[in-house]
Amino acid sequence: MDVCFKGVSYQYETNQAKSYKALQEISCSMPDGSFTAVIGKTGSGKSTLVQLLAGLLEPTTGSVLVKGHALHEDQSQLLRAQIGYVFQYPEHQLFAETVYEELAFGLKLAGEHKDHIDQRIEDIMKVVELESEILQRSPFHLSGGQMRRVAIAAILMMKPKLLLIDEPTAGLDPQLKEGMMKVFQRYKKQENATIWMVTHSMNDVALYSDHCIALEAGRLVHAGKTRDVLQSGHVPLPQTMAFAKALMKHQHRPPFLKNTEELVGWITSSWLKEKENEPNG
Numbered sequence: 001m002d003v004c005f006k007g008v009s010y011q012y013e014t015n016q017a018k019s020y021k022a023l024q025e026i027s028c029s030m031p032d033g034s035f036t037a038v039i040g041k042t043g044s045g046k047s048t049l050v051q052l053l054a055g056l057l058e059p060t061t062g063s064v065l066v067k068g069h070a071l072h073e074d075q076s077q078l079l080r081a082q083i084g085y086v087f088q089y090p091e092h093q094l095f096a097e098t099v100y101e102e103l104a105f106g107l108k109l110a111g112e113h114k115d116h117i118d119q120r121i122e123d124i125m126k127v128v129e130l131e132s133e134i135l136q137r138s139p140f141h142l143s144g145g146q147m148r149r150v151a152i153a154a155i156l157m158m159k160p161k162l163l164l165i166d167e168p169t170a171g172l173d174p175q176l177k178e179g180m181m182k183v184f185q186r187y188k189k190q191e192n193a194t195i196w197m198v199t200h201s202m203n204d205v206a207l208y209s210d211h212c213i214a215l216e217a218g219r220l221v222h223a224g225k226t227r228d229v230l231q232s233g234h235v236p237l238p239q240t241m242a243f244a245k246a247l248m249k250h251q252h253r254p255p256f257l258k259n260t261e262e263l264v265g266w267i268t269s270s271w272l273k274e275k276e277n278e279p280n281g
């Protein structure tokens, strides 16, 4: 689903006398089927941006368009039903007595037939790589990694065409992180979904995203293809080197680079840009 932010600002009302401008004049668009990483320092407005896209917050000014329709128009329920939002630490949202009930909840509410729900559960358990043996267990008696997968599976059950994920690998060890990112890749491929992911991990930006939005103190500093954003000089050299190392280690070619030659060229140009930006460079 293509997304367009048109002059969006958002102000938190902290109390009657004060307000805080979390986002200012954000305009950008991302195509259908893209995997967009939202990056920026802590407090730069990343979560606010995806909450606006989820329809949880309403812009103070401007509008958010999905497939050309404003999210806050009266008839936008159908559109919003196609958006899935994975909060930070989604396992904190678990509530049901069994994993089965947790997964079935949304479709039951929507009045779906049991056979259809069971088939969907079978499919989604494969996407998140969980064994069907756990379906009758309490989600609260699973490991941290399994709990997170169940919580994510519950959202994927609804087949969102636009999936918003806020720091999906926070608090997981490196092996679990990689597995979690594979879940999203698999889902994206299967459902041809569009993904927006808030992340602090430059590794994940390089490895998984094709588009990228960089925020700084509530303002958009860059939006476009990941390779262009990375080459814009907005990513400092240590981080560039960190993911170059990760790419070599995993022998993984990110979507924005065709071959090793390009990787070397990209590192060199980032390094030269860094030099140019130095006061005496």
Ligand SMILES: Nc1ncnc2c1ncn2[C@@H]1O[C@H](COP(=O)(O)OP(=O)(O)OP(=O)(O)O)[C@@H](O)[C@H]1O
Pocket (backbone or CB within 6 Å): 012, 013, 014, 020, 021, 022, 040, 041, 042, 043, 044, 045, 046, 047, 048, 049
């Ligand atoms: N409910 C709120 N009330 C008032 N201010 C808020 C509220 N939520 C966030 N803010 C402020 O808005 C700004 C943007 O917050 P946001 O959570 O979007 O940033 P972020 O880039 O996602 O940060 P982080 O990387 O730490 O999660 C911050 O300065 C934050 O303090």
